Amino acid sequence: MKAAVLYGVKDLRVEDVQVPIVEAGEVLVRVGAATTCGTDLKIFQRGYVEKVISLPAIFGHEWSGEVIEVGDGSEWPRVGMRVRAGNSAPCLRCVMCQRGKYNLCEHMIWLWGAYAEYIKVPARMVLVNMQEIPGHVSFEEAAIAEPLACVLHGVEEAGVKLGDTVAIIGAGPIGLLHLLVAKKMGVEKAIIIDLVEERLAYARKLGADETVNGGEGDVAERVHQLTAGYGADVVIEAIGLPSTWKEALKLVKKGGTVLEFGGCPPGTEVNIDAGMLHYGETTVLGTFHATPLHFRKALNLISSRAIDVRPLVTGRKKLEEINEVFETLSTTKSAIKIAINP
Numbered sequence: 001m002k003a004a005v006l007y008g009v010k011d012l013r014v015e016d017v018q019v020p021i022v023e024a025g026e027v028l029v030r031v032g033a034a035t036t037c038g039t040d041l042k043i044f045q046r047g048y049v050e051k052v053i054s055l056p057a058i059f060g061h062e063w064s065g066e067v068i069e070v071g072d073g074s075e076w077p078r079v080g081m082r083v084r085a086g087n088s089a090p091c092l093r094c095v096m097c098q099r100g101k102y103n104l105c106e107h108m109i110w111l112w113g114a115y116a117e118y119i120k121v122p123a124r125m126v127l128v129n130m131q132e133i134p135g136h137v138s139f140e141e142a143a144i145a146e147p148l149a150c151v152l153h154g155v156e157e158a159g160v161k162l163g164d165t166v167a168i169i170g171a172g173p174i175g176l177l178h179l180l181v182a183k184k185m186g187v188e189k190a191i192i193i194d195l196v197e198e199r200l201a202y203a204r205k206l207g208a209d210e211t212v213n214g215g216e217g218d219v220a221e222r223v224h225q226l227t228a229g230y231g232a233d234v235v236i237e238a239i240g241l242p243s244t245w246k247e248a249l250k251l252v253k254k255g256g257t258v259l260e261f262g263g264c265p266p267g268t269e270v271n272i273d274a275g276m277l278h279y280g281e282t283t284v285l286g287t288f289h290a291t292p293l294h295f296r297k298a299l300n301l302i303s304s305r306a307i308d309v310r311p312l313v314t315g316r317k318k319l320e321e322i323n324e325v326f327e328t329l330s331t332t333k334s335a336i337k338i339a340i341n342p
Helices: 038-046 123-128 139-143 145-158 173-184 197-205 219-226 242-249 274-278 292-303 319-331
Strands: 002-008 011-016 027-035 062-070 082-085 118-121 130-132 165-169 189-194 210-213 232-237 252-260 283-286 313-318 337-341
Touching: 002 319, 011 319, 027 082, 027 139, 038 319, 062 118, 062 139, 062 145, 082 139, 123 130, 130 292, 139 145, 139 292, 145 173, 145 232, 145 252, 145 292, 165 173, 165 242, 173 189, 173 197, 189 197, 189 219, 197 210, 210 219, 232 242, 242 252, 313 319, 319 337
Parallel strands: 165 189, 165 232, 189 210, 232 252, 252 283, 313 337
Antiparallel strands: 002 011, 027 062, 027 118, 027 337, 062 082, 082 130
């Protein structure tokens, strides 16, 4: 089969590789669509996250497709079924899992390999993190359940509530998913901050109440003007840079919450004003990945169109064009998500 194999930083090659052999409990799926993700771009550009992916490896982790082979002993799914699976599966036994922190499982297994004609799903993942896709949902939509699941986890942990004012730094795919979820939850005002005017315009189309260009003036001053001088109830950083992590801390009101959602490289340090935490009772937290329940919730929201993810796909390419895709994502900020059809 054809597959895009990542060997190192910006070294992604489309090669002929053997179709995976299915063993007991495993499932082989013909990939219907694989969507690009900010995490993919970070790994492509930076080459970290060693605990999640070991190179060389077939790249990509947001996908859906059709089951074409089922291993011995499996009663579900059936051949021909349209499915999606999370790119992770917790063990359900470790200390973290026993506390319900399935996203922090100490023995998590990860699945990469979406940028290929076929992908093999491990038995544990079939059991705990695979769902059937309803017939009216496209493969592209189902693939976006992965990042939406992560966003749902973040929004829940940050305690976004009806009537809140939410400021979101970043109008990329993750920031826009945060916007869609926040609007669905009934926030009073959603403010999007970005440097790219095309993305801010896109955010307005998706329901942003206010947009702020981060390259034009003082962002914190503008956000405080838009919130009667108080700041936002919840600030969500959706980029993953030390500078924007620091910026997020300037936008929150007393008693508010800052969710540092975007991941910085390991070892990055960001200074925090102790007075803001103590005297302002500000909550600052990060969230990582999602649980199997969040994946199920995400697919349900997509299936019901309560969250319409279709506008996020701004381009479609063949597998052979994968390097062009990542070049586009690196240089053309107007691109949101690109669907790869192997």
